């Protein structure tokens with residue numbers, strides 16, 4: 001796996017695209033773009049980058065501010081994240097691509113599909129939802145943002161894993177718990193606040209689901225408490241051509257918690273395209 005980095009004057013221009021990514025190798029013909037969740041970075045896709053190397057052209061960008069990229073001024077919107085993604089697809093000549101997004105990455109993929117459907121060859125929505133935040137959800141993000149501004153991001157690495165991960169992962173997959181904690185701990189406050197703002201302000205993409213012209217796969221960790229499998233099934237029910245893959249013994253970070261089962265679903269879907 002190689003890390004493609006192009007440091008550039010991103011601090012000087014907050015609208016410039018963060019161009020760092022992990023790539024498994026350019027062996028396959030089908031571009032597959034893996035979009036990470038919050039507050040992670042492209043490293044969360046390591047199992048899939050390894051598993052699919054040579055089968056497809058698998059690329060995982062770091063979203064703005066994560067994975068050592070510049071967060072700019074932290075005034076991030078979902079539109080800006082999608083602009084970044086499109087610029088990234090253009091720069092690497094990756095469309096049409098299969099967009100695979102987990103949770104926040106799913107929000108980015110869904111909005112990308114709504115804005116420019118021609119860029120998609122397929123859509124994989126993992127542990128995510130198409131609805132915008134509820135008022136309660138927005139208030140929760142505002143509280144988190146305030147805590148980060150007051151005291152930094154340290155509390156996230158303590159508080160998030162028990163909410164995100166399945167009981168099985170917390171009890172018997174210490175390497176996964178450590179990897180999740182490490183990514184959260186590495187996320188800087190400006191990036192975290194920017195992502196919170198982007199998620200709180202995002203629009204609903206539910207109406208678009210019925211218009212989706214490419215095949216979709218909806219993946220859900222069996223024990224995901226944030227976006228449970230029922231929600232995934234409901235979302236899939238709105239999409240003309242969608243299948244559902246439930247990952248056993250996994251919570252909200254299903255690709256890391258049970259990569260074998262996750263990959264089986266993803267591989268089957270990619271082979272069907």
Ligand code: MLT
Nearest residue numbers: 037038102103104105199
């Ligand atoms: C994520 O995993 O990306 C988050 O749970 C998304 C969110 O907070 O809505």
